[in-house]
Amino acid sequence: MLHRSGSGGPAVVFLPGAGLVGLDYLNMHNRVAELTTTVLYDRAGTGWSEAAVLPRTAAEVTDELLELLRAADVPGPYLLVGHSLGAAYARHLAQRFPGEVAGLLLLDPFHEDLHARVPQEVRDRLKELESQERPSPTEEQLRFGRSQMAPLFASWPETVRDQLIEHHLRVAWRAGLRESENVYDEVAEELRRAPALPDLPLIVITALGRDATQDQLWSERVLREIHCTTRALHADLASSVPRGEQRILDDAGHGFLHEDRPDAVLQAIADLLHRVEQ
Template structure:
């Protein structure tokens, strides 16, 4: 399989030049505050397209690709949270997305959203954190989880066989069937060509990114909602034995509750029927409700 080595034209959105690197951003809707989606590891901005378009009925909505992902230019992975948040701040300025904004961060993207708020508090009006990574997840995890994770991260990923690629393409085509026709094929192909991205982006998550979040100032007291996904997730179920997955979810729920409580008026919501990886597709109603609730608290459109 040939990796993506250059940027080509995205099916939606456009490429903006930020510090000499071209980055993909797509925006819809009008009004403010704008809502900006920060993808999870290995996901692209257009993976959130269906929810994005519903948010765009309320206000300006933005999806984008971090450098090294999707249709943005390649870059060595993993990266620091500082690099990612500097890049996003520059991109939003280049695209003329008015500030302050509501950041919707998913998983790794939620860690970046929090760090963005720590570093650029005046640019953030609210936070929606979808099953977020937390810097204390690993230190507070069971020893067996820590040992298994260390073993996983010490191994390189083998090249998939042609049959595996064929099966994966079929699964991607089925998954993206609900996307617009002009998007689903290119999006599936992009994922297939970038299958290492999720693993690469997360390699420094528990040391470098976690350390950056711990050392930065507190997240500003903006309206914040944290949503925990506690339902079945096929990827998680394949990685972890059932007894460990239950412990992981119990620990995650406790950390998410603490995270919400760390912000004045922060709210923690539980979803027992959505998994980690595609929470925005399995429960788009819950995500849209949370966005609307934040907008009302901020004083924006309902």
């Protein structure tokens, strides 16, 4: 699935986080379309794209994305906007194909050293969650889920809103879990083995605000430790290139920071477009 709007270049390409799909970024996509060409897409095995066996390697995902953009006649180099796991893929594409990337905006990105540096109780809890069975939600759970998600997606067009909510409740969360199964080992090792990031404009946005999913998983103390570690790793990532910058958002959560603070995300995209032109 690929949805393209706007005109001009460089084209902005959104890479969703695990458990999210291209249409989750539709509002931001529509605003960016006033500035340049912008592209939403779903990776194979997610959203409305064709099925694929998950998880996949970062190399498979990035090869596929470049092939898709060329087939859709979207010329590079691209300004990649990667969120969470999508940010890891965006980084890997820039590491492998530096000539294809004009700039990077990483939204609360996955970092390959995060798993090793968080408290042991976090690693233990994640391992426990991986081993648990995940039955399909009951009708009562689906009704509750709809009531919780309706306010989040209230500003989406009616033509996609209900389908998007149902997709999240029935399909997307399960695909997100499968996509994430190789993140801490295989994808992390791919990032470590790849060449260093090229000298390109880079903004890393770190989200330190409340997030409903994280609040359910971790205590306040553990969340503070995770945020402290994430902030430091993101700072290191931003400083790894001469034109790198970290921006902190204390009022945005991890999952939908582009909706919690759309102004900050749009400003970062505009700033990168300006820097690319210089």
